[in-house]
Amino acid sequence: MKIVLLSAANNVHTVKWANGLARSGVHVHVISLHAMTQDFDSSVSVHLLPFKASLGYLLNVFKLRKLLKEIEPDLLNAHYATGYGLLSVLARQSCPNVISLWGSDIYLFPKKSAVHSWLLNYILCRATAIFSTSYCMQKELNSQSLAKGVPVSITPFGVNIDLFKPIPAIQNDNAQRDKIVIGTVKSLKHIYGIDVLLNAFERLVNEVPECVFELQIYGEGVEADSLVKLATQLGIAKQVIFGGFVPNNEVPQILNRFDLYVALSRSESFGVAVLEASSCELPVLVSDAEGLCEVVSDKSTGLIVPIDDIASTTAALKELVMDAGKRRLYGLEGRKKVVDKYSETACIDTMIAAYKQVIERKSYP
Known part of the structure; x- marks a missing residue:
């Protein structure tokens, strides 16, 4: 052919x-x-x-x-x-x-x-x-x-499941740290709801003061400056890292440093970035944009919240960061789903x- x-x-x-x-x-x-x-x-x-x-x-x-x-x-x-x-x-x-x-x-x-x-x-x-x-x-x-x-x-x-996979060496390092890392890898555009994530993260930090959190955001786009400004206005600039553009072959290294992957798109036709995160055995938290709902099984590979709902997103973040066992289970189920259906x-x-x-x-x- x-x-x-x-x-x-x-x-x-x-x-x-x-x-x-x-x-x-x-x-x-x-x-x-x-x-x-x-x-x-x-x-x-x-x-x-x-x-x-x-x-x-x-x-x-x-x-x-x-x-x-x-x-x-x-x-x-x-x-x-x-x-x-x-x-x-x-x-x-x-x-x-x-x-x-x-x-x-x-x-x-x-x-x-x-x-x-x-x-x-x-x-x-x-x-x-x-x-x-x-x-x-x-x-x-x-x-x-x-x-x-x-x-x-x-x-x-x-998804290249041989590239996007758990990296034990990085995960072992994660186990030694005293903070929980929440992350995303998306273009910094309004449609991807990074502002919602920042607002929910600010609430999480204030509502769970006994834990140390870090939010890592990778990607570039037209809203980069305004999102950095928003993090400062919310008082979370020291806990938020804007990592910029990452080549696709380096994304697995980044994903393996996360404890939780978040994608809060206002519209999404297909959640390939979410599948890549799941393939690395990460639990995922996503909005109910149709393309994300198609690739995430609610309460099995992750949690699904309404679009633009900061309160629901905060509650879901709290549920996942406070339950390491649930994160582990969702991550394992996510990897299995990708291998079975989306390799x-x-x-x-x-x-x-x-x-x-x-x-x-x-x-x-």
């Missing part, structure tokens, strides 16, 4: 899909507007288009057609509906065209205006099939009456099976 991924070569998820498919025997070509900043396996062929975003999604049409004629793939898979998806349908390739949804292309883009909604529907209706990383994203697609009649398959992001290997197998199903239909636009 020969597959072309039309996707951002500088995105870690593109690299994971490409490398995972290649290791499973698929001949993979990546075509991208974005310069390669990630490590692809040597068996993956990467082609850079001449024109960059945003006009590149229009100006690269003829170059993409030429490349597809040279490669002669069995299937083209465009990742992200708005942008690469548009380029894929304008190129009018002579093979099945699958568009993979990632999140904001469905949750945010079509709600900007009627024109944006029309454009997204135009793109998706010209796809042979649509791949969604989560069931809740498929539900959102249906609620907006987009891409009627186009078949949809669920192809979740997978990289299992998700690549799901993707390949979906590809074969599309190819075997033998009818496409």
Whole structure:
């Protein structure tokens, strides 16, 4: 099977899909507007288009057609509906065209205006099939009456369970310390609710003075300065560490230093970061954003609280920090769930099976 991924070569998820498919025997070509900043396996062929975003999604049409004629793939898979998806349908390739949804292309883009909604529907209706990383994203697609009649398959992001795993040496060091570390690894944007976490942490510190707590926040984003300012205003600056950006391959080291992982997103299409934490045997506390509820089993792998509810978040934090046995149990169950359902290997197998199903239909636009 020969597959072309039309996707951002500088995105870690593109690299994971490409490398995972290649290791499973698929001949993979990546075509991208974005310069390669990630490590692809040597068996993956990467082609850079001449024109960059945003006009590149229009100006690269003829170059993409030429490349597809040279490669002669069995299937083209465009990742992200708005942008690469548009380029894929304008190129009018002579093979099945699958568009993979990632999140904001469905949750945010079509709600900007009627024109944006029309454009997204135009793109998706010209796809042979649509791949969604989560069931809740498929539900959102249906609620907006987009891409009627186009078949949809669920192809979740997978976790490298050999990379994201417990590290005994770090955990042994954790056992010697006298503080409880709460942490998160997310972009510092309003949508991810870091402000809610800071407010709940401040209440936790004041309500449980007999314990020593530390909050570690890793990531970068437009709200970095305002969140640092908020921590100061709340009087918790000395207990909060803003660690900045962390490369994906270093995240397991960070996660293993936490006693508890928290993700309080106001909207989330799929909780891959939460799954990575669970894979490291961390208990998780998440908001009830649909994508997070899909990957967390309440009172089994973690706790779920209402979006933007500081009081409920504080209560859940207290419940978990005061019960080491419960944290341990949730962490073990979380790892088991990831291994059973969300391992990289299992998700690549799901993707390949979906590809074969599309190819075997033998009818496409």
